[in-house]
Amino acid sequence: MSLARAPLIALVVLVPLLLAGLPFVASGYVLAVAIGMLSFTILATAWALFSGPTHYISLASAAFFGIGAYTAAVMAEAAPWPLVLITAALVGFAVALVVGLSTLRLSGVYFVIFTFGLTELIRQLVTWYEVNIKGTVGRYLFLDMPQSTIYWQLLALLAAVLAIGWFISRSRLGLAARVIGADEVVARHSGIDTTRAKITLFAISSAIMALAGAIMAPRWTYIDPAIAFNPMISFQVVIMALLGGAGSLFGPMLGAVPLVLLFEVLQANFPNAYSILLGAVFILIVYGLPRGVIGLVEDWRPASSRSVTIVPVRASRDQNVLTIANLRKSFGGLSAVEDVSFDVRPGEIVGLIGPNGSGKTTVLNLISGALKPDTGQIFCMGRGINGLSPESIARLGVARTFQLVRVLPAMSVAENVIPGIAFRARQATGALAHEEAMTLLSRVGLEHRAAMPAAELTYIDQKRLELARALALEPKLLLLDEWLAGLNPSELEEGIALIQSLRYDGISIIMVEHVMDAIHALCDRCVVMNAGRVIAHGTPRLALAEPEVVRAYLGEDDA
Ligand code: ADP
Ligand code: MG
Numbered sequence: 001m002s003l004a005r006a007p008l009i010a011l012v013v014l015v016p017l018l019l020a021g022l023p024f025v026a027s028g029y030v031l032a033v034a035i036g037m038l039s040f041t042i043l044a045t046a047w048a049l050f051s052g053p054t055h056y057i058s059l060a061s062a063a064f065f066g067i068g069a070y071t072a073a074v075m076a077e078a079a080p081w082p083l084v085l086i087t088a089a090l091v092g093f094a095v096a097l098v099v100g101l102s103t104l105r106l107s108g109v110y111f112v113i114f115t116f117g118l119t120e121l122i123r124q125l126v127t128w129y130e131v132n133i134k135g136t137v138g139r140y141l142f143l144d145m146p147q148s149t150i151y152w153q154l155l156a157l158l159a160a161v162l163a164i165g166w167f168i169s170r171s172r173l174g175l176a177a178r179v180i181g182a183d184e185v186v187a188r189h190s191g192i193d194t195t196r197a198k199i200t201l202f203a204i205s206s207a208i209m210a211l212a213g214a215i216m217a218p219r220w221t222y223i224d225p226a227i228a229f230n231p232m233i234s235f236q237v238v239i240m241a242l243l244g245g246a247g248s249l250f251g252p253m254l255g256a257v258p259l260v261l262l263f264e265v266l267q268a269n270f271p272n273a274y275s276i277l278l279g280a281v282f283i284l285i286v287y288g289l290p291r292g293v294i295g296l297v298e299d300w301r302p303a304s305s306r307s308v309t310i311v312p313v314r315a316s317r318d319q320n321v322l323t324i325a326n327l328r329k330s331f332g333g334l335s336a337v338e339d340v341s342f343d344v345r346p347g348e349i350v351g352l353i354g355p356n357g358s359g360k361t362t363v364l365n366l367i368s369g370a371l372k373p374d375t376g377q378i379f380c381m382g383r384g385i386n387g388l389s390p391e392s393i394a395r396l397g398v399a400r401t402f403q404l405v406r407v408l409p410a411m412s413v414a415e416n417v418i419p420g421i422a423f424r425a426r427q428a429t430g431a432l433a434h435e436e437a438m439t440l441l442s443r444v445g446l447e448h449r450a451a452m453p454a455a456e457l458t459y460i461d462q463k464r465l466e467l468a469r470a471l472a473l474e475p476k477l478l479l480l481d482e483w484l485a486g487l488n489p490s491e492l493e494e495g496i497a498l499i500q501s502l503r504y505d506g507i508s509i510i511m512v513e514h515v516m517d518a519i520h521a522l523c524d525r526c527v528v529m530n531a532g533r534v535i536a537h538g539t540p541r542l543a544l545a546e547p548e549v550v551r552a553y554l555g556e557d558d559a
Pocket of ligand 1: 331334336354355356357358359360361362363
């Protein structure tokens with residue numbers, strides 16, 4: 001054991017021991033405050049498990065906390081306590097699954113409002129049931145459970161939550177959540193089943209909250225829906241997690257502990273102004289500490305760097321890479337793609353060219369699953385892929401870049417590439433994935449920038465990174481949307497050589513391009529589009545010489 005580790009071990013062993021001993025020495029009041037800190041730390045940490053990485057801000061904490069508390073109130077006298085706890089967690093989990101399935105397609109403010117409404121809806125339902133069916137308003141809970149028992153249960157739950165959070169942050173699920181938070185479209189095109197990842201995390205987080213509610217229930221001898229489903233809890237949890245830093249495991253704790261104290265003081269001294277003060281604290285946190293307290297700590301840590309070994313990228317050869325037939329797509333009245341048919345053979349580079357607005361990007365969106373065709377067929381390696389999700393198509397080995405560059409700005413260059421490796425068909429994780437990411441980065445000339453946040457890359461380097469991310473899927477078909485646009489002459493030469501080298505790996509490519517030199521140098525065939533239709537088809541020399549193509553391009557400057 002090295003000496004440097006000693007303080008860490010002391011922390012991991014001693015702190016829990018000291019905390020566990022607290023009930024033997026603390027007064028009733030101190031223990032009550034400690035219970036408040038523990039329960040809010042658990043809620044805020046559970047909240048951050050889901051909302052931290054995905055950036056889906058949930059105001060449903062009170063709903064799940066209340067579900068747990070109410071489950072305990074209903075069952076406590078009829079069933080052994082462990083069974084009550086298990087049931088509460090399961091009910092929370094199940095409700096989260098149902099809610100998640102119907103709402104996690106919502107994003108941004110719609111999701112926030114829905115989760116807030118959910119708490120109110122559940123409260124109203126329970127109230128209605130109590131009043132109309134049971135003929136009461138609330139329930140008495142005659143459980144003789146001392147504060148210390150509640151405290152120990154919460155402490156154990158907190159340890160479990162931290163362990164769960166630690167495992168998730170290192171798992172593919174955690175990676176998926178972070179990519180979803182950075183750019184959900186990129187996540188799907190990297191092969192991530194975003195719906196499943198979001199629902200899984202939401203349900204785990206909700207089950208933990210319900211468990212906390214059940215453990216806390218015996219503190220009230222009387223529970224009614226207004227106590228159990230108090231929306232203030234949701235706001236407090238968000239504020240605590242944001243103050244501490246929702247992006248890291250221990251962040252929410254750093255927020256919960258001081259804020260429980262602060263709220264305690266505010267509530268005791270300014271009961272009438274409490275809500276206003278809560279709002280003020282919220283605004284201060286969001287503007288003053290956007291990444292929370294933990295963000296300040298992280299700014300002091302140097303970025304890590306790693307050495308790399310270089311192994312060649314695996315080549316893949318397949319027959320019949322892509323066939324599309326009679327594809328159509330219209331947006332409202334506008335027919336963006338009309339009756340487009342062409343195919344791509346193994347190892348071939350097909351240029352997709354045409355004036356702006358002719359439907360090229362739309363064709364790539366249809367192939368990659370970002371859009372669904374109105375009619376027509378798309379076969380990828382002999383398999384019909386119409387209607388498949390972007391993530392399924394990505395896993396089949398269809399990778400893309402975006403016309404307007406999309407990197408995950410806050411994540412490092414290496415982390416931008418790893419999702420593709422972790423979610424493709426032949427998955428790799430951990431050190432293996434990192435090594436492979438470094439190989440891909442060195443291939444596009446970015447290995448020395450691996451630890452840098454992607455936002456700090458130049459435009460050209462962001463384009464290189466997009467290519468590396470696409471290659472991470474081990475694609476059989478690569479869709480490049482004006483990948484060479486905006487490069488200076490020497491960069492263009494490098495770019496052309498790079499694309500050429502991909503062909504030798506057996507990757508087939510469709511490239512949307514305006515740079516004529518590149519088209520002549522790279523493309524085996526060209527498909528020329530105008531106003532949604534294919535107007536010419538053949539070798540670059542022949543296709544570009546067609547009178548209709550010349551007319552379509554007349555007046556366009558291609559440099
Ligand atoms: P290109 O890539 O060849 O420049 P696009 O495929 O981007 O052309 O666009 C073709 C046409 O479809 C354009 O008129 C564009 O405005 C329209 N379009 C593309 N995507 C959408 C969309 N999501 N909604 C509405 N119209 C769209
Ligand atoms: Mg386009």
